[in-house]
Amino acid sequence: MQTLSRSCGPLAASLLLVLPVLGASSGPRFYGDAPDDHHPWAVHDGNRPQPPHVVPGEFSSQARPGRPPSDAVVLFDGTDLSGWQGDKGAPAPWKVTDGFMEVVPHTGSIQTKERFGDCQLHIEWAPPAKVEGSGQGRGNSGVFLMGRLEIQVLDCYDNVTYADGSTGAYYGINPPLALPVNPPGQWQVYDIVFRRPIYRDGQVSDPGYVTVFLNGVLVQDHTPLEGPGGHMGRTKPGPFPEQGPLSLQDHGNPTRFRNIWYRPLPPRSVEGGTDGWLTTEATMAKRAGIAAQIRADAATLKGNPREEMLRLFESLVYESNDAAYQRAGELAAGYVAKLQALPAAELAGKKDEVKSQVDVFNYLAKWKVIPDGYAPQVALKQMIKDQGWDKKPR
Ligand code: MG
Numbered sequence: 001m002q003t004l005s006r007s008c009g010p011l012a013a014s015l016l017l018v019l020p021v022l023g024a025s026s027g028p029r030f031y032g033d034a035p036d037d038h039h040p041w042a043v044h045d046g047n048r049p050q051p052p053h054v055v056p057g058e059f060s061s062q063a064r065p066g067r068p069p070s071d072a073v074v075l076f077d078g079t080d081l082s083g084w085q086g087d088k089g090a091p092a093p094w095k096v097t098d099g100f101m102e103v104v105p106h107t108g109s110i111q112t113k114e115r116f117g118d119c120q121l122h123i124e125w126a127p128p129a130k131v132e133g134s135g136q137g138r139g140n141s142g143v144f145l146m147g148r149l150e151i152q153v154l155d156c157y158d159n160v161t162y163a164d165g166s167t168g169a170y171y172g173i174n175p176p177l178a179l180p181v182n183p184p185g186q187w188q189v190y191d192i193v194f195r196r197p198i199y200r201d202g203q204v205s206d207p208g209y210v211t212v213f214l215n216g217v218l219v220q221d222h223t224p225l226e227g228p229g230g231h232m233g234r235t236k237p238g239p240f241p242e243q244g245p246l247s248l249q250d251h252g253n254p255t256r257f258r259n260i261w262y263r264p265l266p267p268r269s270v271e272g273g274t275d276g277w278l279t280t281e282a283t284m285a286k287r288a289g290i291a292a293q294i295r296a297d298a299a300t301l302k303g304n305p306r307e308e309m310l311r312l313f314e315s316l317v318y319e320s321n322d323a324a325y326q327r328a329g330e331l332a333a334g335y336v337a338k339l340q341a342l343p344a345a346e347l348a349g350k351k352d353e354v355k356s357q358v359d360v361f362n363y364l365a366k367w368k369v370i371p372d373g374y375a376p377q378v379a380l381k382q383m384i385k386d387q388g389w390d391k392k393p394r
Contacts, residue, residue, distance in 0.1 A: 029310075030363040034317050038277050040286035042317065047290055060124060062187055065099060065259035068122065072261040075112050075246060076101060084110045094250075100126070100258040103141060103250050111147055111245035118265040121145070121192040121246070126256040127155035129185025133253070135161040139184065140251035142171065145194045146244030148228040149173075151212055151220075153255060157181045168212055168219035172229040176212070176219035187258070189215050197225050198270055199239040205270040207237060284319075291319035298324075305331050313360065316369045332376035339383065351389050354380055 032043025041048045055070035068074055075083055078099035084092035086108050093107035127139025139155030150171035154161065156179050163169070167188075168176030182188050190212060197208035212220035227235030248257060267273035274286045298311035309331035312324045335357075339350060361377035364370045370377065384390050 029314055030317075030360045034367040035283070035287050037280045038283055040274055040278065040283050040290060040318070047294065060187065060189065060259060065124065068259075068261040069263065072122075072263050073114065073116070074261045075114060076257065076260040078258055081110070083113055085113055086110050100256045102254050102256045103248075105250065105252045105254060107250060109144075109247055109250045111144075111247040113245070115243040115245050116262060116264055117146065117240075117243045118195050118268075119193075119262040120265060121190070121194060121260075121262045123190045123192070123260045124187050124258045125153050125190070126187045126258075127153075127157075127184050128254050131155070131184050134159060136165060136251075137253070139253050139255055140249070141253065141255040141257075142247075142249035142251065143190060143192070144247035144249065145192070145210070146196060146240055147247040148240065148244060149210070149225065150229060150249070151190065151192060151210070153249070155181070155184050157183050168214045170210055170212075170220055170223055170229055172231060172233075172235070173226050174220065174223050176214065177221060178214075178217055178219060180215045180217035180219070182215065189213075191216075193265075195265070195268065196240040196242070197237060198268070200270075204237065206268060208240065287318040291315040291321065291324075294318070295321065295324055306335055309335060310360065313364055313369065317364070317367060320369075329376075336376045336379045340379070347387070351387070354383060355389060358384065 027044055027046030027048075029046050032045065034042050035045075052071070057067040057069040057072070060066035065078060079096070081092040081094065081096055081101060084094075086093050092110040094101050094104050094110055096102075121143075123143055125141065125143075131138065136154065138159050139153070141153040142150040143153060144150050152165055152167060152169040152171045154165070154167045156167040163175035164172055166176055167179060167181050168190075192213075193209075193211040195206070195209045197204065198206045208225035209222045210220050210225065211218075211222050225237065227237050229235055246260075246262075266275075269276045269278045269282065272282075274282070278286070292315075294311055294315035298308050298315065301308040301311060309328050312328035312331070315321065315324050316328065339347065339354065342350070358377065358380050361370065361374060361380065365372060365374065365377065
């Protein structure tokens, strides 16, 4: 094989060695379970897009903020608030010093000019070192996702308040699973995964979820969204817009923030994404697109009939197509005839290729792309028998 899945162990790798080497695919073809009504890709599908490479960042320490990963959108790097604004678009009134921003109490909340939706969000905050107030009055601020639902920022170190308003709470809706808080004045880290609610025709397609790690400890576990949440009142689930700002709350305490960035997340299957369990309609549409791409690749391989044949057969795993089936059949018949015409010494050198081709036909027959008794398959099996290639070496 030219390429192997990174997850393949030595045994799997050795098994793959008997399977065909095929073109520009990123993995084996004619291999794992074929696409079905809810999965447009085969298992281990070599046509499946590769994940983008991301250069990891560095974790923060108390003394020094870390570095975001290479594909992050930086919202605050410790230098200025040019990407933020206050009420009604006024300049953000908080102060920036020594690589962090600090709430200037009673100047109002601030929000990003950038608007975004589903994301992985990283944000670090520190409650005041000087302990003042109690309950909701100690180091209170908030991270408002899309400017709506609040992940509570509060100094809960030796400070009790109502559970659904504690540090890491989805405020007013769901308490944190734990309180892994550092002492006052120290930096705390939120890593948040946010998926907004999606509605179609007034019906919920996906309620949306929020997952939160506080200082590396899980505090919200894929918590379903029940509206924005809020103070004293129970809110109802409902649609969100596609994008909104990130807002930080002025609750009258000089809480600090640093190292704020996000990574946008790919669409879910309910909004056109093609990973995960899809509807039959979405699956078939994606399979048709994959097949069309493979047929287009095949059309560039006119000078390489075996490769063209394999690509066309491969396309039929995703979508039946009369013209592709007929052309693949013609190429297969020509391929077999050419082998049969070879002198014995030359044919002997084709043993592995012919056995691989039979493996391909067996795969295609298993997944009903070709019928039982498909003539080229029968002919090659007979060739293997005639040549004694099916016998184990002594
Ligand atoms: Mg708050």
